Amino acid sequence: MTDITTSNDLTMDETARAKRRAGLRLFSTAIRYALLFLVGFVMLYPLIWLVGASFKTNSEIFSGAGFLPQNPTLDGYIKGWQTSTPYTFGRFFWNSFLIILPKVIGTAISCTMAAYAFARFDFPLKKVLFGSVIAILLLPNVVTRIPQYILFRDLGWLDSFLPLWVPSALAGDAFFVFMLVQFLRSLPSDMEEAARVDGANSLQTLVYIVVPMLAPALISVCLFQFMWTMNDFLGPLIYLSSVDKYPVSLALKLSIDTTEAFEWNRILAMSVLAISPALIVFFAAQRYFIEGISSGGIKG
Amino acid sequence: MKGQRFLGLGYLGPYIIGLLVFTAIPFFGSLYLSFTKYDLMSSPDWTGLANYERLFTRDRTFFKSLNVTLLYVLLTVPLKLAFALFIATVLNYRLQFIGLFRTAFYVPSILGGSIAIAVLWRYMFATEGLVNMALATIGLGPIDWFGDPTNALLTITLLRCWQFGSAMVIFLAALQSIDKSLYEAAAIDGAGKVRIFFFITLPLLTPVIFFNLIMQMVQAFQEFNGPYIITQGGPLKATYLLPLYIYEEAFKKFNMGYASAIAWVLFTIITVLTLIAFWSSKKWVYYAGDKRS
Numbered sequence: 001m002t003d004i005t006t007s008n009d010l011t012m013d014e015t016a017r018a019k020r021r022a023g024l025r026l027f028s029t030a031i032r033y034a035l036l037f038l039v040g041f042v043m044l045y046p047l048i049w050l051v052g053a054s055f056k057t058n059s060e061i062f063s064g065a066g067f068l069p070q071n072p073t074l075d076g077y078i079k080g081w082q083t084s085t086p087y088t089f090g091r092f093f094w095n096s097f098l099i100i101l102p103k104v105i106g107t108a109i110s111c112t113m114a115a116y117a118f119a120r121f122d123f124p125l126k127k128v129l130f131g132s133v134i135a136i137l138l139l140p141n142v143v144t145r146i147p148q149y150i151l152f153r154d155l156g157w158l159d160s161f162l163p164l165w166v167p168s169a170l171a172g173d174a175f176f177v178f179m180l181v182q183f184l185r186s187l188p189s190d191m192e193e194a195a196r197v198d199g200a201n202s203l204q205t206l207v208y209i210v211v212p213m214l215a216p217a218l219i220s221v222c223l224f225q226f227m228w229t230m231n232d233f234l235g236p237l238i239y240l241s242s243v244d245k246y247p248v249s250l251a252l253k254l255s256i257d258t259t260e261a262f263e264w265n266r267i268l269a270m271s272v273l274a275i276s277p278a279l280i281v282f283f284a285a286q287r288y289f290i291e292g293i294s295s296g297g298i299k300g
Numbered sequence: 301m302k303g304q305r306f307l308g309l310g311y312l313g314p315y316i317i318g319l320l321v322f323t324a325i326p327f328f329g330s331l332y333l334s335f336t337k338y339d340l341m342s343s344p345d346w347t348g349l350a351n352y353e354r355l356f357t358r359d360r361t362f363f364k365s366l367n368v369t370l371l372y373v374l375l376t377v378p379l380k381l382a383f384a385l386f387i388a389t390v391l392n393y394r395l396q397f398i399g400l401f402r403t404a405f406y407v408p409s410i411l412g413g414s415i416a417i418a419v420l421w422r423y424m425f426a427t428e429g430l431v432n433m434a435l436a437t438i439g440l441g442p443i444d445w446f447g448d449p450t451n452a453l454l455t456i457t458l459l460r461c462w463q464f465g466s467a468m469v470i471f472l473a474a475l476q477s478i479d480k481s482l483y484e485a486a487a488i489d490g491a492g493k494v495r496i497f498f499f500i501t502l503p504l505l506t507p508v509i510f511f512n513l514i515m516q517m518v519q520a521f522q523e524f525n526g527p528y529i530i531t532q533g534g535p536l537k538a539t540y541l542l543p544l545y546i547y548e549e550a551f552k553k554f555n556m557g558y559a560s561a562i563a564w565v566l567f568t569i570i571t572v573l574t575l576i577a578f579w580s581s582k583k584w585v586y587y588a589g590d591k592r593s
Binding site (some may be wrong): 028029032033035036039040043044046047049050053061062064065110113114116117118120121122123124126129132136138139140141142143144145146147148149150151153166167169170171172177202206227228230231233234238249250252253256264267268270271272274275278279282283286289290 | 307403437469514528529542543
């Protein structure tokens with residue numbers, strides 16, 4: 001008899017506690033959502049405002065914090081696109097593209113080769129060489145930049161895209177090598193051994209077996225390189241001097257310097273265009289970004 | 301099979317060439333240049349320790365710049381990491397739309413380094429800009445963001461903190477990989493939420509905290525775009541970070557030797573701090589199963 005009552009009490013107690021716990025969970029969830037929405041809003045509002053403001057008239061831009069323009073105008077886009085140089089922004093986008101495409105292809109090929117070597121072969125000095133990947137990863141660019149500049153000057157490469165292409169085409173972005181090595185090490189090598197048994201040489205194995213398996217990581221590499229190159233400012237600033245070779249980032253800086261002080265909407269409109277390629281690519285392929293960054297980081 | 305030994309090196313060929321030509325030789329090259337006077341016109345002129353002597357005894361710009369750089373790093377890195385970790389902890393819960401939030405928070409990291417965003421920052425923190433308008437609605441007076449030295453540095457710091465997304469994604473992935481049974485065991489033992497966070501979650505996160513700390517620090521020491529576009533190093537050199545100083549000495553005034561010396565001082569600072577971090581990591585970074593690789 002006594003036994004039954006105590007167990008009854010216990011279940012009563014349990015349900016009360018469960019209820020309280022459920023209430024707490026609901027409360028916690030609500031707080032979390034509120035916080036996330038608030039932070040998200042504060043984070044993204046500047047971007048939303050930027051898009052709205054690019055359609056505003058110059059007098060309206062600094063008159064309110066609202067997003068919607070009262071008298072929407074394409075003035076900023078039309079006049080901003082023309083720029084104060086003999087070229088339009090079309091030219092600068094084309095230049096950015098000309099910088100990015102060879103750089104991305106070169107990065108993908110050279111980094112895959114390096115990762116293949118590190119993950120699948122044994123060779124003399126392997127430890128030292130892999131150590132150098134980590135060293136480059138941590139080495140501040142600032143310390144190599146000046147001699148690099150002098151080297152490119154002596155080679156006659158200044159004011160061309162070569163200084164922007166060549167280091168990357170020689171697997172200079174250690175982050176990508178590291179990322180691909182980590183990814184490749186986590187993949188089993190039985191398929192490659194099977195191919196080897198069937199008489200494929202190492203290059204065939206790389207092209208037909210390893211590259212398809214590496215594809216998700218390789219896509220991440222290409223996307224990151226695209227994004228970083230699109231945003232890169234210091235490289236073009238140092239190496240490019242003629243306006244007809246300027247990429248978007250430099251052209252934007254140029255328009256800040258040359259546009260009259262009150263023509264804000266032109267600069268804002270061109271800023272919107274400048275970030276759109278990166279945004280479009282990001283939203284189209286966000287999975288690869290998130291995976292790339294978490295796998296590259298977590299194993300480090 | 302003997303050929304295999306060198307096959308690997310063959311695939312590594314491009315990397316090795318790049319390593320030598322674009323990293324190793326320039327690395328020692330800049331060390332050499334830092335002991336010379338070199339204006340690109342005549343050949344480098346060996347001056348011994350003269351550059352360093354000038355740097356440490358007479359160059360007030362350098363001290364100002366060094367001060368500002370250290371302050372900036374000290375402010376930015378902890379702030380950004382703490383915020384990233386906080387948001388990751390909030391997100392690590394059975395929430396719907398977790399992917400949506402993660403994406404939204406990551407967007408600034410994608411764009412943050414671009415000139416367009418630096419331009420946006422200039423407009424946002426202008427005297428009549430977005431931030432002051434927002435402050436006005438809650439009754440706070442306009443703040444002179446770019447005129448006041450401390451505020452100006454703060455705007456640059458905020459730009460970096462705004463890009464907390466990539467650090468957050470790394471934290472979140474680490475949080476999600478923590479074994480849930482550990483939490484349950486601790487809860488059964490009567491540990492509260494706060495205790496669980498500090499005695500279970502945080503220790504298990506130390507490897508990623510360490511990774512993020514090093515990466516963010518190395519990055520922060522090299523900040524260039526933000527101060528270059530937003531504040532141009534001003535006012536009163538309050539945002540004149542060392543990379544800006546190096547850039548102007550090297551590529552505006554073509555004092556390649558002197559600029560190399562500044563670069564080497566900056567490099568030494570970063571290296572010493574990184575080594576301290578690595579050395580101290582033995583004491584505070586926890587590796588599951590103590591598996592050190």
